[in-house]
Amino acid sequence: MIEKVQHILKEIEEFKAESQEQLERFKSAFVGKKGIIGDLFDQLKNIAPEQRKEVGKQLNDLKEVANEKWKLLVGKVESLKDSKASNAVDLTLPAVPDQLGSIHPITQMKMRIIEIFERIGFNVSEGPEIESDWYNFSALNFPPDHPAREMQDTFFVEKNPDIVLRTHTSSVQIRAMENQKPPIRTLCLGRVYRNEAISARAHCFFHQVEGLYVGENVSFADLKQTLYHFVKEMFGKDTKIRFRPSYFPFTEPSAEVDISCDIDNPKGCEICGGAKNICKGTGWVEIAGSGMVHPNVLANCGIDPEKYTGFAFGMGLERMTQLKYRVNDLRMYSENDVRFLRQFSGLNF
């Protein structure tokens, strides 16, 4: 009998249950009155009276061990059930959308402009945002103390010799002409800085794109046609273009470039959104400065002005984006407000 008890004890200790069925098996084998332990209690009456007390005690201990193990196994099976439930995948739940960012409207505009000019043979050049006086002014034919330097409210990093935050991307024209031989067809897009009070219409930094073409027999007609091509690609084939005489030290002759905003269109001004606050009711909006590269500028970069001519133009990316998407406050571009940025997430240039 005692051996039997020991054997059952061992069986109970080694019993493992991971499912409801195994639990039931344990119960009917060891816990219920009809199990082996119950049987042993029934057999107690057959034991010799002098041993009965001892065997009875052992049977009670065995019953105790079986009950403890039962509680343990029930707890284990329950917790297994819980963890399975939490790991289960519910395929009927709606998917959690990924939070995708979007490309900044200025960057999208930049990509679009590059795409248009790439197709007519322009590459992209880069230059630093902190420039020496030479690249930002002197090489571009701004004589020292010339009032034209005052046209651009410059941020100085150092004085004498002057180091400035570039006020325009024309500095990259110089770098491109220094490093490449004609024919040169290049674009420079980047950030420029001017010391202006920040408002809806002005900011202390903005982005420009500068185009430069230097080669033999490059003419003003080429400049006109290039910009006309660009404007049609960007704003639609019916967009009209006009050139107004202007002045820049680094181009001669120089012109400002306007595009039509269709004031006669019954829908209102197509480009400035009918608001007329951009074209001020004139039907024309300015988009670029341009001109034929001044011979002094070519000579400053070691290019023979007798042999080569060139044109250059420069425009503001914010302005372009404003016209295309009717953004009426320049500050929006740098405030990083997701409600603004999200509106450009679906655009695909």
Ligand code: PHE
């Ligand atoms: N650099 C001029 C500006 O910032 C724009 C320009 C570029 C004009 C090239 C003519 C030619 O205003």
